[in-house]
Every structure is written in C-alpha cells, then in structure tokens.
Amino acid sequence: MLSHHLNVTIYEKGKTIGRKYLVAGKGGFNLAHELDHDSLYKKYTPQEFLKNAIQNFGVQELRNWYQTIGIETFVGSSGRIFPKEGISPANVLRTIKARLKDQSVEISTQHEFVGFNKEQKPIIRNAEKEFVPSADYYLFSLGGGSWKVTGANSDWLNHFEAIGVSIQPFQASNCGLNISWPTGISNFHTGKPLKNITICHSGQSIKGEAVISSYGLEGNAIYPVSAWARESLQKQISSTISIDFKPQLTEAAIYEKIKSVKPKNFSKALKLDAQTSSIIKHFTTKEQFLNQGEFAKAIKKIEIPIDSLRPIEEAISTVGGIGIDNLNADFSIKKHPHLFCIGEMVNWDAPTGGFLLQGCFSMGAWAAKELAGNKKAD
Template sequence: MQAHFDAVVIGAGPAGLMAAGEIAAAGHRVLVAEAKPSVARKLLMAGKSGLNLTKDEPLSQFLTAYREASSWLSPVISAFDAQAIQDWAQALGQDTFVGSTGRVFPKVMKASPLVRAWMAQLTNLNVDVRTRWQWTGWDGDALCFDTPDGAQQVSATATVLALGGASWSRLGSDGSWAQILADRGVGLAPFAPANAALCVNWSPHMTPHFGGALKSMRWTAGDLTSRGEVTLSRHGLEGGGLYSLTPTLRQGADLMVDLLPDLSVEVLESRLSKKPAKLRLAHWLRNGLRLPPAKVALFFEMTKGADLPRSQWVATVKSLSICHQGLRPMDEAISTAGGVKQAALDDGLMLRELPGVFCAGEMLDWEAPTGGYLLTACFATGRWSGRAAAEWISR
C-alpha cells in the first residue's frame, strides 16, 4: 500500500528539518525520511567543537562569503539572517553569544540541546520522522525507499530534497542522489571539495610539530587572503585559515604565507641591517624575530633548508611559498562545492524539470567558508524551500 503525505522531506539535516517545520507550521502533514539511524548527524558532529551557528556582521559583508552564488542567495539569506537565527535558537530555549570575531554560538557550546528542543518542536507539529529510510528515486510519481521493513513507496503533493553534498559520507552526505536527478534532466555542477585540508609530504623533521597551531600569519591564494589559524598535521595543513582559500586552491593558485603580517618589509629590513654580518639565519628567525618553533620549522621545510643569501631573508619571511600536493580527498572535506545548479531552480528553489520538488541545503551549487556561513545558508535555504513548498501545497 502507498501512503500519501502533503509533503515528504528527504534528509534530516538542518535544511531538511527547517523545511519540515515551515511546512508543518502551515498546517500540512509532513513526513521526514532520513537514511541514517538518527537525525542531524553532521550538525551534531559540528557541535562537538562549539556549533558556530552564524556570524554577526553586516549583511552586505556576510553575503560576500558566498562569492559567485551571493546574488541568487541574497534574498534567501536576507529573509533568515544572523539575527533571525539567533532569535530562532532563543525561541527553542537556547541562549547564544557572540564571540570576539563575530561568530555566534549556543552558550552551552554544543549542538545536542538545540537538536533535542528542535525535534520536540517538530513532534508537537505532528511531523512524522522515519530513520533508516534510504531514498532510491521515483516509481512514476511515487517516492521509493529502502527501509528496515522492506521497500516502501510514498506519494506527496510536494517533496523537499535536503540530501547534503558529497563529503563525510559516514554521516549521510554521499552525493548518491546526483545520478537520480541527472537521469531526470536536472542540471548539476560536478562535486568538488570545499573547506578542505591540504596534502603536504613532510620530511621527518616536521614530526615533532604535528598538532601544533600556526597563528598570527597571513595566508594568500589567488585573490583570497586569511588571517585564520592553521594546524600542522601528519597529512598536511588544516584549519579555518586555509578553508576559506579552497576556491582558489582548487583552481591551482599558489599558496603563500606571511609569517609576520604585522611588520612591514621596511621595518624588517631596517632591523636586519643593524644585525652583525655573521648572523646566522636560524638565529635571526628564533631570536631576532622570535618566531615560535613551528614557524621556524615550516620556514626551513619550505626552503628545503637552503642557505639563503641574507638579501632574501626578509622577502622569504614575508612571502613563503608553501609546496603542497593539492587538497585532501573530497570525503574528508567539511563541505563540497557543486550540486544542483541555480539555472535548474525557480525562485522558490523548485526544480524546473520536476514541478513540486524543491531542493535545499548543501546539495545546491554554492559554497562558503566555515565561520557560520555554511549553517546559515543551510538554515535559510531550508526555510525558503519549506515556505515555497507549503504555498505549492495550498495552491
């Protein structure tokens, strides 16, 4: 037998749950189908490090984080911006605070209380949540699922797809939905890693520095720069300071780092000119510039221990070229670029090729750095598609 719902939301991450809440609040009967054994797994994983919900900064500045996608995401995010997200969390009983960099976190610094309150709210709205329901496509107009009880088919007046990107597959985002939509003529951009670490083939002398943080440095790749922190790992370099540079690194831009961004070339040259002629490079880095051991190690790793002429010392400190082997595998990336193209969607995020089917979250073709931008767009596109789906049902 085939059940019918006003709406079926496939994917129980932040975008899907937001869409489900909007549709149910409009008085419609909603089923949420999640392939994994529990909901919001990626959100809960992100919450282990504090759950950066959004960033409190002027909207015009906020939108620049979405680069090429900023124009079409602008009305969506403007309708559910940083302040709206804080108000929403507060309504769920989760107080927030704004950190020194503008990032917004729950005061409890974890995701689980927010998710519990959110699920309780959806239960009160009579949202039916089914876990271990793996979507396999359509049979005619019916949605097909593999479930613990065997194959199931469900029909819906509106469907919201919130299936995630193609990273962290163990948490549910494996991109397997792409072929299903491609077979229906939906325009897709290829997946690519975003917010990804870099591979570096370190020499043995770097081993003692693994796990160490590189702070107070300016990283540059193409037209992007970052002052964020980066961590040395056995695989390479990772952290927010690099993640925001992924779009240009993915295109092959060179990575450069300024080890002392707060001191100009002129100041460093002046200070160096006063040092003895017999000064050794290592001594100058450690004692003259007071660079921490991890920075000194990185300097010599990237210069291959070369005996640089004194005339090149300052220039190399200010623009150290980072030799790497490209981005880490896509499944390790925090998020992905690519997915459903804007041209495949109408203004309500409904697929032009599949009337009544809406898309939300990371499966759309946009990317943004960490720092609150990722979650904001997931929340906002989920809310937007949910409201559009509710209007579709009512019509």
C-alpha cells in the same frame, strides 16, 4: 513554521537525524557568522544564488529562532556565533527535535529515498516495504559528498539524473592541503599551529590559523584556500600558497628588529616559534636564511607549493550535486516543480565560519515560506 499550515513528514535513512550537526560540533560549533544581510549573501558562491534566502532569513533571524526554541547564542571575537557556554551540540539537536515534535512534524528514520516513480514522486524504502508517500510537495536535503559516516553519501545523484536534472560530481571544499613537507617539518612539527598568519592565493588573502599535519596544512586559514586552489589544480596549473608570518609588521619593521642581530638569533629577536623558524629554514636558501634583509622578506612571503587537496571524504563541505540552473528561485526544480532541493546537495559553496549551516537554514526557511505561503493556495 511549515507545520502551521502543512503536514510534514521527514524521511531519514539513518537511525537518527542530524548526525553531521554532531560532528560539526566537535571542532567548535559555529552556528552562523555575525554579518548584515548584504555582506552575508556575498560570502556565497555563486554570489546572487542565496540573496533572497539570506535577505529573508539571515543571521539575526537564525539567532532569534534559536532563542525561540531555548538556545541562547553569543558572538565570539572573530564574529563567529556559537551556542552559549554549557549548551552542547547534542543539546541543540535535541532541542530542535523537540521543536519538530511540538510542531507535529513526523520523523520516520530508517526510511531511505531510493529513486523516483513514473510521476517523479519519491520512492521510500524501509525494512518492510517500498512506498510512495502521498504529498503535494517533496523537499530534499540529502547533504553533500563528504563524511559518509553521517549519512550523506551522494548515492541519490543518479536518481535525479534519471528524471532529467543535471548534476555535477561532488568535489572537496573547505579541506586541508597536501604539501610535500621535508621530514624536518613533518617529523618534528606535526600538530603544531601557525598562529596569526595571513595566507595568500590567487590574489586573495585570509587571516587566521593553520595547523601543520603530516600531510600538509589544515585549519581555518587553509580551508578557504581549497576553493581557490581547486580550479588551478584541476587545470593542472601549479598552485602555491604564500604565507605572511607577521602580517601586523611591515618588512621594513621586521628588518629594523634584526638588522644588528646575528643570524642565529633572528628567530629569538622576532619571537618566532620553532615551527615557523623551521618552515622558513626549509623554504629559503642558506644565504637567504642568514641575511637580515632576505630573512625579513621571507617572514613576509614564504611560497609553498600545493600538491593536491585532501580527499573528499575528509572535507568539511563539498561542491557539486544539483546544478543551480535546474532550480527556480524558490529552490523547486524547474522541470518538476513539486520537488524542492536545499542545503549542501545543491551546487553552492561558502567558507567555514558558520556560513554553511546558515546557508542550509536560510534555504530551508525560504523554501518553507514559499510552500506555506504561495503553494498552499494551489
């Protein structure tokens, strides 16, 4: 889009671009999420921040763009959008790079942004020298604060602070929860899933799957909880998740199934897997575990205290970075309108499920539209 009107050079400090794209592909490459524009922008925090960007370039526009470059997509049963079977993340990345080349975008790898000069223009360093690329506008998408191996290392935060842009330290979002499991759970059930559960926290609930790990819980039903838990943990208020192991059944229906069953057969009667039975056993008293009514109650609500969030390095995404108050509606910096910031380096948040990449693409398309349209006439 941009290169129809403007000459574009990408400076990347690593040997290749898009490395986070490749790790994102390892656990199921979720490109976007099937939602209309108005439902989609509400998935982002703060809610209004990405409204223009999403309304300009939402799910259908992103899927159309992928199709234009030769990447067919499909909507999975959960509404998540993936590349069609047989198209690997590496294929997608190769195709995007080919598209950039076709559009005459230059890619200079092993070129690192190392600060700003007196005119607030970026200084780039490569193996031979430092220089300031000559350009009318500079668009940054330097990434968040997790998975440093992919290049996003947040070293740039103080460069922006030095030119008067307020920043917030990065914190983990979409990450696992540390829980002090009794050894009976960590020793015997690490790696096992808890399927079709509902997790509640802070009056909000999320359906999905969690996986037991040695440190606690992770998985798609857990990641959104990290955003809700972050606040209470920061305020040192104790934070607890409650799990409903049978969201499709009422407590009365569960009771009905076990009311005339001996306690040792409750789990069998309810078709509970070993890990679910074990969690219920460890988080109830002996009396509750052996009583039909109390057992039915526990299936619907087991409360588990959260010790803390997993370290930032492991998080799928982060919050923090460039505070949104610094930015104009087109993602240029108010104090320095020749500089734009997009993607995870800006302080917004979204759950997993394709919303992160969608947010980055929508921001890029919106900034590009502004640059290619309004700004070129400057």
